[in-house]
Amino acid sequence: MTLPDWRWQVLGALGLTALALPVHGVEALFGAAQGVLPGPGQIAYWCLVIAGWLAAWALVEGLAAWRPLRGWQRRLAALAAPLLFGITLIALWEAVVIGASISPVLLPAPSAIAARIAVSPEVLWGDFLQTFVKGALIGYALGCGAAILTAFAIDRSDFLKRGLLPVGNFVAALPIIGIAPIMVMWFGFDWPSKAAVVVVMVFFPVLVNTVQGLAAADRLQAELLRTYAATPTQTLLKLRLPAAAPFIFNGLKIASTLALIGAIVAEFFGTPTLGMGFRITTEVGRMNLDMVWATIAVAALAGSAFYGAVVLAERRAAFWHPSIRG
Amino acid sequence: MVRGVAKATLPVLAVVAAILALWYVAVVPLNLPWERDQAARAGAQPALTTMIANTMGQSRPVLPAPHQVAVELWETTAEKRVTSKRSLVYHGWITLSATMLGFLFGTVLGILLAVGIVHNRAMELSVMPWVIASQTIPILAIAPMIIVVLNAVGLSGLIPKALISTYLSFFPVVVGMVKGLRSPDRLQLDLMATYGASPAQVFWKLRWPASVPYLFASLKVAIAISLVGAIVGELPTGAVEGLGARLLAGSYYGQTIQIWSALFAAAFLAAGLVALIALAGRLVNTAMGARP
Numbered sequence: 328m329t330l331p332d333w334r335w336q337v338l339g340a341l342g343l344t345a346l347a348l349p350v351h352g353v354e355a356l357f358g359a360a361q362g363v364l365p366g367p368g369q370i371a372y373w374c375l376v377i378a379g380w381l382a383a384w385a386l387v388e389g390l391a392a393w394r395p396l397r398g399w400q401r402r403l404a405a406l407a408a409p410l411l412f413g414i415t416l417i418a419l420w421e422a423v424v425i426g427a428s429i430s431p432v433l434l435p436a437p438s439a440i441a442a443r444i445a446v447s448p449e450v451l452w453g454d455f456l457q458t459f460v461k462g463a464l465i466g467y468a469l470g471c472g473a474a475i476l477t478a479f480a481i482d483r484s485d486f487l488k489r490g491l492l493p494v495g496n497f498v499a500a501l502p503i504i505g506i507a508p509i510m511v512m513w514f515g516f517d518w519p520s521k522a523a524v525v526v527v528m529v530f531f532p533v534l535v536n537t538v539q540g541l542a543a544a545d546r547l548q549a550e551l552l553r554t555y556a557a558t559p560t561q562t563l564l565k566l567r568l569p570a571a572a573p574f575i576f577n578g579l580k581i582a583s584t585l586a587l588i589g590a591i592v593a594e595f596f597g598t599p600t601l602g603m604g605f606r607i608t609t610e611v612g613r614m615n616l617d618m619v620w621a622t623i624a625v626a627a628l629a630g631s632a633f634y635g636a637v638v639l640a641e642r643r644a645a646f647w648h649p650s651i652r653g
Numbered sequence: 654m655v656r657g658v659a660k661a662t663l664p665v666l667a668v669v670a671a672i673l674a675l676w677y678v679a680v681v682p683l684n685l686p687w688e689r690d691q692a693a694r695a696g697a698q699p700a701l702t703t704m705i706a707n708t709m710g711q712s713r714p715v716l717p718a719p720h721q722v723a724v725e726l727w728e729t730t731a732e733k734r735v736t737s738k739r740s741l742v743y744h745g746w747i748t749l750s751a752t753m754l755g756f757l758f759g760t761v762l763g764i765l766l767a768v769g770i771v772h773n774r775a776m777e778l779s780v781m782p783w784v785i786a787s788q789t790i791p792i793l794a795i796a797p798m799i800i801v802v803l804n805a806v807g808l809s810g811l812i813p814k815a816l817i818s819t820y821l822s823f824f825p826v827v828v829g830m831v832k833g834l835r836s837p838d839r840l841q842l843d844l845m846a847t848y849g850a851s852p853a854q855v856f857w858k859l860r861w862p863a864s865v866p867y868l869f870a871s872l873k874v875a876i877a878i879s880l881v882g883a884i885v886g887e888l889p890t891g892a893v894e895g896l897g898a899r900l901l902a903g904s905y906y907g908q909t910i911q912i913w914s915a916l917f918a919a920a921f922l923a924a925g926l927v928a929l930i931a932l933a934g935r936l937v938n939t940a941m942g943a944r945p
Contacts, residue, residue, distance in 0.1 A: 384775075391775035405778065412779035433802055490664030494672075501923050502881045504793070505896075505916045508904030513715065588793045595888050596904050611801050619798050627790040 339381045376422045383415040435617040443617040458603040461518035462590035466525025474530045478537035499531040507593040516597045524593040529582035540574025573648045576641040583637045587630045683716040684708035717910045725914040741918045747895040751883040755818020763826025771834040793885045814886035821882040822875035829871025833864025869934030876926045
């Protein structure tokens with residue numbers, strides 16, 4: 328008799344639940360809900376946790392095996408599987424923190440972090456404005472703009488291209504974050520120094536990608552434009568820039584994650600009393616780990632949203648590319 | 654051959670020379686205000702040329718001249734004992750060991766995840782989006798907390814820094830290896846099926862060899878960010894040793910020359926590591942029968 332893969336997990340989950348319920352199972356659940364775990368309920372509690380995990384696993388396996396015909400069903404499955412996985416992770420985190428009674432100084436439970444976010448939105452919003460909007464976004468716009476303009480300038484000279492590309496590739500692999508202390512020294516403690524770090528960090532990846540992209544236009548297409556007697560500006564705007572879009576967006580995507588990192592790490596070297604990096608360092612010192620995790624959650628959300636926004640912009644701008652058309 | 658090399662290196666040399674020249678030019682306006690200030694305090698009226706000459710040799714310049722950085726690099730690497738706390742080789746070694754350990758963890762974790770993702774659809778569906786999302790979280794920002802918490806648990810020294818490097822370096826390996834393990838085409842897979850190959854045989858004889866070029870391409874990215882992780886991991890622990898510590902100490906005490914030399918040491922380290930991986934990749938690819 329062969330069972331589909333995921334049935335084993337269902338059997339395991341049911342078995343463990345059946346084992347747990349008679350042995351203080353209900354007691355354990357009610358205790359955990361109130362945040363205290365009775366001694367004899369321990370084993371039952373862990374059985375239930377593992378059972379829950381197995382059940383979630385089985386569900387994901389089932390989703391993976393599901394081959395729906397309709398488009399929206401497929402999209403739903405593609406969305407539900409990672410969502411389930413994430414919820415399971417957070418639930419396990421919560422369960423382990425309560426079950427093993429881990430001190431909130433080491434690792435706060437997700438519920439405590441959520442509570443902290445609900446209590447102090449003003450502080451988090453202020454940090455977000457200071458670090459993300461002022462530091463990261465302004466630096467990102469300046470750095471990417473400068474890089475793309477530089478790429479256009481370089482593109483005119485073959486000599487410069489051959490000279491700058493290896494240097495740019497080299498610099499893009501360097502630990503540029505190390506210039507943070509220098510920038511803080513030059514531009515002071517407030518956001519301009521953070522923006523400056525971000526500018527330097529995002530410049531080289533975008534430059535290298537844009538230069539490569541500008542060379543990507545098809546030879547035949549370039550010759551067609553020549554027969555139309557197109558000016559270099561027209562060729563750039565109508566052929567080479569659109570052809571370069573996937574490359575440019577690749578650079579912009581890399582830069583979007585670098586920008587937030589640069590802005591936060593630069594704050595370790597000196598800040599006004601505001602900002603995500605400042606909040607993380609000071610609250611770690613005061614052992615307020617729930618506040619630290621709340622800041623991290625905001626940073627993660629902001630970073631993901633930023634990346635997502637760039638991806639959306641790419642879909643609008645480079646809709647013709649095979650990787651997007653699918 | 655010689656002309657080919659000259660054609661490739663000449664532009665690079667020209668660009669590097671231009672950067673150095675720009676650097677020297679930038680030194681003057683950035684450091685001149687301090688010279689003026691000093692002269693005004695001393696009540697002296699030195700000629701502009703002497704002041705400009707002086708901007709190249711300040712002890713705490715706003716922007717040190719390239720030769721100052723070079724001299725500092727030489728003094729702290731070649732002229733100090735390797736075990737000395739002022740030797741950059743010593744600090745570089747501390748950072749390098751954390752980098753290598755994290756790189757090793759990250760590579761192993763990345764390969765394992767990629768194998769799982771390629772062979773299990775449930776894992777592909779549920780884990781892959783999170784692998785991508787994990788990199789939009791600014792881990793470097795969380796580094797200080799991770800280090801403090803791990804210290805509280807009793808882990809200190811190398812491991813916490815290495816874990817941050819691991820987190821950063823597993824991502825390119827996963828992405829590259831998923832691509833690499835999927836690179837054998839339908840025909841090759843069908844051929845293996847006609848041979849009656851077991852899944853293990855398909856993996857070891859087809860998928861794994863096919864993925865090696867992808868592996869080395871991702872390893873080059875991975876080792877570079879692994880170094881960044883190790884350096885940032887050194888910032889919060891009170892900055893005792895390592896290249897990151899040199900950066901932090903330099904910024905506390907305004908020792909700009911020290912910051913720049915640590916920065917260049919890190920740059921050379923990164924370049925050396927990437928070159929080493931590239932070389933290893935080429936050797937392995939040639940040994941496996943790749944033609945240039």
